[in-house]
Amino acid sequence: EPEVTQTPSHQVTQMGQEVILRCVPISNHLYFYWYRQILGQKVEFLVSFYNNEISEKSEIFDDQFSVERPDGSNFTLKIRSTKLEDSAMYFCASSTGLVWSSGNTIYFGEGSWLTVV
Amino acid sequence: DAKTTQPNSMESNEEEPVHLPCNHSTISGTDYIHWYRQLPSQGPEYVIHGLTSNVNNRMASLAIAEDRKSSTLILHRATLRDAAVYYCILRDLALSGGSNYKLTFGKGTLLTVNP
Numbered sequence: 597e598p599e600v601t602q603t604p605s606h607q608v609t610q611m612g613q614e615v616i617l618r619c620v621p622i623s624n625h626l627y628f629y630w631y632r633q634i635l636g637q638k639v640e641f642l643v644s645f646y647n648n649e650i651s652e653k654s655e656i657f658d659d660q661f662s663v664e665r666p667d668g669s670n671f672t673l674k675i676r677s678t679k680l681e682d683s684a685m686y687f688c689a690s691s692t693g694l695v696w697s698s699g700n701t702i703y704f705g706e707g708s709w710l711t712v713v
Numbered sequence: 714d715a716k717t718t719q720p721n722s723m724e725s726n727e728e729e730p731v732h733l734p735c736n737h738s739t740i741s742g743t744d745y746i747h748w749y750r751q752l753p754s755q756g757p758e759y760v761i762h763g764l765t766s767n768v769n770n771r772m773a774s775l776a777i778a779e780d781r782k783s784s785t786l787i788l789h790r791a792t793l794r795d796a797a798v799y800y801c802i803l804r805d806l807a808l809s810g811g812s813n814y815k816l817t818f819g820k821g822t823l824l825t826v827n828p
Contacts, residue, residue, distance in 0.1 A: 627814065639757060644814040652814045687756045694813045696804045699745040699764065702816060704756035
């Protein structure tokens with residue numbers, strides 16, 4: 597079964613450093629997402645991406661965050677200058693179409709655990 | 714956020730059916746009801762979704778009330794692997810027109826399956 601893959605599975609970084617989390621969405625999917633989950637808390641939406649641009653973002657997704665689809669297969673999340681509070685599990689996800697108007701499903705990766713020290 | 718109400722936790726025995734309820738009295742007429750689950754230390758996983766009629770797939774069944782104000786996820790024979798947090802998710806109406814893109818996760822129901 598096709599799946600969303602993420603790398604690295606775990607990264608430890610120093611506060612203030614830049615981090616890039618990588619994802620390979622399912623190949624025929626058109627919509628891409630990043631979510632995060634701080635330990636013990638809810639899964640939170642960060643950003644959605646379609647047709648090479650951000651279609652929606654949350655308040656969490658400030659200027660320190662950026663996303664990119666540098667080629668036909670990868671989808672990346674960059675955190676420019678990490679803070680302690682960025683420590684979380686980051687989930688990449690993808691879907692073939694819009695979730696609500698078409699009833700499509702979102703497929704999530706296993707996550708990248710980011711620890712900022 | 715979209716308003717759903719789920720019990721914080723439920724317990725089941727292995728091989729028995731489990732009925733996970735969700736109330737969503739403010740559901741919009743054309744929005745799908747999605748269920749996802751999250752196993753320990755894993756990403757959310759799609760379980761099932763439906764609009765009006767009851768739905769079945771290899772993982773579960775979804776029973777939707779006639780007025781669509783509630784739904785029940787049914788696991789026909791719970792296994793230890795079904796122990797997870799189950800999320801009933803509706804469209805986020807807090808945004809103008811409602812988001813078409815994102816899933817808004819609540820706290821869900823923590824299902825414990827006893828051997």
